[in-house]
Amino acid sequence: MIVEKPQIIADADKEIWNNQHNDSIGHYYQAREKFNQTKDPEIFLYLLARCVKGAVRYNSEGFFNQSPDKRRRGTKPEKMRKNIEGVSRQLKNKCKFSSLDYREVLAEVKQSDFVYMDPPYQGVCGDRDSRYFSKINFDDFVLTLEDLNRKNISFALSYDGKLGNKAFGNDLPHELGLKKIEIQGGRSSQSTLLGRKEITVESLYLSPSLLVRNHKQLIFSDNICWKIH
Numbered sequence: 653m654i655v656e657k658p659q660i661i662a663d664a665d666k667e668i669w670n671n672q673h674n675d676s677i678g679h680y681y682q683a684r685e686k687f688n689q690t691k692d693p694e695i696f697l698y699l700l701a702r703c704v705k706g707a708v709r710y711n712s713e714g715f716f717n718q719s720p721d722k723r724r725r726g727t728k729p730e731k732m733r734k735n736i737e738g739v740s741r742q743l744k745n746k747c748k749f750s751s752l753d754y755r756e757v758l759a760e761v762k763q764s765d766f767v768y769m770d771p772p773y774q775g776v777c778g779d780r781d782s783r784y785f786s787k788i789n790f791d792d793f794v795l796t797l798e799d800l801n802r803k804n805i806s807f808a809l810s811y812d813g814k815l816g817n818k819a820f821g822n823d824l825p826h827e828l829g830l831k832k833i834e835i836q837g838g839r840s841s842q843s844t845l846l847g848r849k850e851i852t853v854e855s856l857y858l859s860p861s862l863l864v865r866n867h868k869q870l871i872f873s874d875n876i877c878w879k880i881h
Contacts, residue, residue: 653693653694654697654717654736654737654739654740655740655743655744655747655749655857657742658737658739658740659734660734661694661697661736662693662729662736662737664697664726665694665697665698665729665732665733665736666729666732668694668698669698669722669726669727669729670712670729673723675719676725677720677722680699680720680766681691681701681720683695683698683699683847684699684716684717687699687716688715693777694755695829696716697732698726699718700715701732702720702721702724702725702726703718703719703720703721704718704720704721705721707811709874715866717837718810719780719831720844728731730807740845741752754769754771754788754796755792757797758785758796758800758805761800761803761804761805762805763803763804763805763806763861765805765806766808766862767800767805767806767807767808768807768808768809769807769808769809769810769811770809770810771788772788773818782861784832790822793826794824794828797809797824797828797830798819798828799863800835801828801829801859801860804861805859806865807858807862808856808857808858808859808860808862809824809830809856809857809858809863810854810855810856810857811824811855811857812854812855824857826837827831829859829860830858830859830860831857831858832855832856832857832865833854833855833856833858834853834854834855834856835853835854835856836851836852836853
């Protein structure tokens with residue numbers, strides 16, 4: 653909706669935001685309950701801008717259950733509209749959106765394509781973790797990456813990393829031939845809240861085909877740029 657119907661969702665966001673009145677916390681919980689019943693994307697945008705750290709959380713029943721940030725009321729409608737219109741100008745008529753199993757999407761890619769993947773990380777997808785609606789099977793994912801390599805598909809993959817001295821998840825198999833780059837993401841906000849000083853390090857993997865075919869092409873991720881040699 654942000655890309656294809658910017659005015660409609662910007663108007664809806666303004667109406668929802670203005671209805672906070674004097675009880676913004678109560679309003680948030682009412683909006684969250686309504687979203688869990690209807691899956692209305694207009695309400696979802698408001699929740700994303702209003703919830704703690706902008707982080708999505710789901711309970712075991714699949715319901716959005718993140719709490720509101722009590723320090724603020726979310727993005728003001730004027731700024732939200734400006735952001736929405738800017739995104740729409742950049743992406744409208746240039747993108748195709750789908751909601752499919754990742755294997756279905758990757759089965760359709762061609763050698764001329766470049767694929768960027770940012771799946772849920774192993775370290776934050778335990779059975780008791782609520783940061784993601786679902787997780788992916790590590791072994792199935794590795795088989796999918798092997799298939800992409802056989803097809804000579806160029807891809808980059810953000811996957812796992814470290815927090816301080818603690819590593820999350822298993823490394824991807826060396827046999828895949830991926831180039832691993834570790835990117836410092838700065839101090840962890842969660843650790844800071846707990847009184848710890850820990851640096852977040854994320855892993856970016858580049859496929860063999862990408863390294864061979866695009867050795868002079870710029871690769872972008874998380875506002876950082878590399879030239880692959």
